[in-house]
Amino acid sequence: MxxxxxxxxxxxxxxxxxxxxxxxxxxxxxxVPKAHAFHTEEELAAFGRGAGLATGSNTYFKGSGTCSGCHGHDPLAFAMVTQDGGEDVNVVDDWRSTMMANSAKDPFWRAKVSHEVLLDPTHQSELEDKCTSCHAPMGRHDKFLTGMGHYSMGELAQDMLGQDGVSCVACHIQSADSIGLHFSGNLRFDTLNHPLYGPFGGPNDSVPIFGAPMTAFVGYEPQYGAHINDAGLCAGCHTLQTDVVDLNGQPTGQVFTEQATYHEWLNSSFNTDEHPEEGITCQGCHLPLIANDGVVLSANYMFLTPRSPFGRHHFSGANTFMLEMLKNNIGTLGLFANETQFDSTINRTERMLRSSLVLDARMVSRDADTAFVDVTLLNTAGHKFPSGYPSRRAWVELVLTDEGGDTLFRSGGWNDTWEVIGHDTQWEPHYDVITQPDQAQIYEMVMADVNGDKTTVLGRSSVKLKDNRLAPLGFTVGHYSYDTSYIANVPVSDTDFNHDELGVEGSGSDIIHYHAPMGGYAGNVNVQVNVWYQSAPPKWMEEMFGEHTPEIDAFRDMYDAADNTPFLVKDTLFTDISTAVDDLAELGTLVRYDPSGDRIIVSGLDQRVIGIDVYDAAGRRVADRGTRNGTTSFIPLRAVAGTYIVVVRTRDRSFVERVVVAR
Structure with a gap:
């Protein structure tokens, strides 16, 4: 026995x-493993629910809720968590509160589509089909691929897959064929055998793809696709060209480039094909990689090993205003992300905005009449700043105050309606030099119709009146993609726009020269510089809000209830103590920088001088009297390159000299 x-x-x-x-x-x-009934029916139903996400399917696409069971939150904290800290990084919850996930429910987008159709009803079917090709791709493209004609906003209202926005399958089923060569929503999908592409399982990957469960439960075969990390994957929707119509809705035969974020990236030092060493793709910024031992990609299979590098599906952009509106209208809009998830996406978006710009300001010189302030902005994004939808703008505010805090000069302020003070009736021109408070530097794209009049109607836009948005590093007029991303109406006299101090093109920067009237004031001046950002400015809304459709009226109510306070991207503050720059010749003193000794030499001193101090451009004291030998003082500097202010003090006044240190 x-x-x-x-x-x-x-x-x-x-x-x-x-x-x-x-x-x-x-x-x-x-x-496919024979034991494909790993999950009970109850488990499969729970996975399918996906916390409200779409679970249906059509001919070629399935909803995000179908993916959430394995790639969403894992209650066992085995899959979709970091190896070093156990942080939940599941792609579903990161994605669901983004503008990508909510693209088909975006109330601004819905209002704008209805506005375009209201003004050009003859082309309603073409307009709605074009707009949904990127905002509701799984609904529109399934209808297109099955030969059923145009897709409408009416169909979208009844289509849960269309309402799933830019969902999982919409990206992961895209074909490598002609990637980066198709735009305006003309996407290419691999529909044969239902593949889903990812970055793992390639020729250099020693671990094969465990694809049987996805094939069995979902109906897609996971495959390696190098193109999933190619910037061209984003080109189809982030380059938008529209057919121009006149004010009567008649086609003109022209094509207008409304958005060219992908082409801006092509014309930059971030282009990985032209600059493989220093370049970075769209995914490299908007799906940041986790720098640890990897992430297990699927729940419920305890033998799976972590994969690396793993791209977090943050899809952070710059639209904090709309994200806040979505968060505050979850029930009204029928969204499937909660407030906490929206807050996470908003925080990431704010961080990305702040990292997109470098700001510097300095007092070049002063006299009793004028303060000369240079403000330098450097774009660190891989495309223009701002980029994307043409409503977006950024502007510079300069505020000079006296020692008591009273305003001496202000340019670029905004009022209680969130509009820039002094904004011209139509559009504010680009400035190289600003001399008046009603002049403000606004970085934006302004469109015109066939008559040359400013418009925000996308179908009527035929030319740019202005495009002074900050170019990315490496951007040049000679690049093959310049025709779709050209700079408009920046005067040739502005020689430092996208040019460095040697005149070399592609700096990605601009210097604004402020000549601020001082009215005889000679005391210390506080210099405050702010860079503000708006994605939905009130002036841009005026044309649409002058019309009425259910979608426009619904969005107007949300807009009026929203906090449209501009977002502060960057700011800097310093105090200029040069007291209107007195002439040292009057004292008989000479100040110079000695590069060989890295020191400042002040000669011609006598008994009247009681102190010497050296300040940097931010007003911080970096050195004092130093060693005095008779009538000469030697002050060690140990400085970095920049402008320094030497203050020579007597009992009754201070004398100031600026010294420039170059490295």
Whole structure:
């Protein structure tokens, strides 16, 4: 009897081992395991619910809720968590509160589509089909691929897959064929055999793809696709060209480039094809990589190993205003992300905005009449700043105050309606030099219709009246993509716009020269510089809000209830103590910088001088009297390159000299 039990135990053990071997053979070969009923019906139903996400399917696409069971939150904290800290990084919850996920429910977008159709009803079917090709791709493209004609906003209202926005399958089923060569929503999908592409399982990946569960449960075959990390994957929707119509809705035969974020990236030092060493793709910024030991990609399979590098599906951009509006109208809009998830996306978006710009300001010189302030902005994004939809703008505010805090000069302020003070009736021109408070530097794109009049109607836009948005590093007029991303109406006299101090093009920067009237004031001046950002400015809304559709009226109510306070991208503050720059010749003193000794030499001193101080451009004291030898003082500097202010003090006044240190 004991011998028989031993044989049975060995038989069961052998069977288990053979089953395990068979499972791994099936995994390695990519075939579907026989034991595909791993989950109970209750578990599968729970996964399918996806916390409200779309779970339906059409001919070629499935909703994000279908993906959430394995790639969403794992209650066991095994999958979709970091290895070093256990942080939940599941792609579903990161994605669901982004503008990508909510693209089809965006109330601004819905209002604008209705506005375009209201003004050009003859082309309603074409307009709605074009707009939904990127905002509701799984609804529109399924209808297109099955030969059923144009997709409408009316259909979208009844289509849960269309309402799933830019969802998982919409990106991961895109074809590598002609990637980066199709725009305006003309996307290419691999529909044969239902592949889903990802970055793992490539020729240099020693671990094969465990694809059997996805194939069995979802109906897609996961495959390696190098193009999933190619910037061209984003080109189809982030370059938008529209057919121009006149004010009567008649086609003119022209094509207008409304958005060219991908082409701006092509014409930059971020282009990975032209600059493989220093370049970075769209995904490199907007799906930041986790720098640890990797992430297990699927729940419920405890033998899976972490994959690396893992791109977090943050999709952070710059639209904090709309994200706040979505968060505050979750129920009204029927959204499937909660406030906490929206707050996470908003915080990431704010961080990305702040990292998109470098700001510097300095007092060049002063006299009793004028303060000369230079403000330098450097774009660190891989495209123009701002970029994307043409409503977006950024502007510079300069405020000079006296020692008591009273305003001496202000340019670029905004009022209680969130509009820039002094904004011209139509549009504010680009400035190289600003001399008046009603002049403000606004970085934006302004469009005109066939008559040359400013418009915000996308279908009527035929030319740019202005495009002074900050170019990315490496942007040049000679690049092959310049025709779709050209600079408009920046005067040739502004020689430092996208040019460095040597005149070399592609600096990605601009210097605004302020000549601020001082009215005889000679005391210390506080210099405050702010860079503000708006994605939905009130002046841009005026044309649409002058019309009425249910979508416009609904959005107007949300807009009026929203806090449209501009977002502060960057700011800097310093105090200029040069007291209107007195002439040292009057004191008989000479100040110069000695590069060989890295020191400042002040000569011609006498008994009237009681102190010497050296300040940097931010007003911080960096050195004092130093060593005095008779009538000469030697002040060690140990400085970085920049402008320094030397203050020579007597009992009754201070004398000031600026010294420039170059490295």
């Amino acid at each position: 004991k011998h028989r039990s031993t044989l049975l135990l060995r038989s069961f053990t052998l069977a288990a081992l053979l089953g395990t071997v068979a499972l791994f053979i099936a995994w390695s070969s990519g075939s």
